[in-house]
Amino acid sequence: MAARSLIPRLTDIIEAIERINDALGDMPLDAFETDWRNVLRHNYESIAAPVVWKLAQPDLPLLEKVCREELKAKEERERGD
Numbered sequence: 139m140a141a142r143s144l145i146p147r148l149t150d151i152i153e154a155i156e157r158i159n160d161a162l163g164d165m166p167l168d169a170f171e172t173d174w175r176n177v178l179r180h181n182y183e184s185i186a187a188p189v190v191w192k193l194a195q196p197d198l199p200l201l202e203k204v205c206r207e208e209l210k211a212k213e214e215r216e217r218g219d
Contacts (some may be wrong), residue, residue: 148209153204156163160161167191 162170171187 144212145209148205148212151205152202152209155198155205158198162194168196 165173167188170191
């Protein structure tokens with residue numbers, strides 16, 4: 139299988155973060171836990187909702203920022219800027 143370039147990988151991550159942010163909005167943790175369990179109830183009982191929440195709330199914005207910066211830098215390098 140051929141290796142994918144960095145740009146599509148970063149783009150995939152950014153798009154996934156945008157979908158997560160759109161789905162979460164300003165949802166509080168208790169609503170997230172209820173909704174999350176309804177969606178992921180099959181074989182996912184061992185995943186702790188507070189851990190997923192911790193990742194979704196404070197860490198995704200930083201991950202998105204870094205991915206966007208890397209994507210921009212990679213595109214500029216490829217254009218020769």
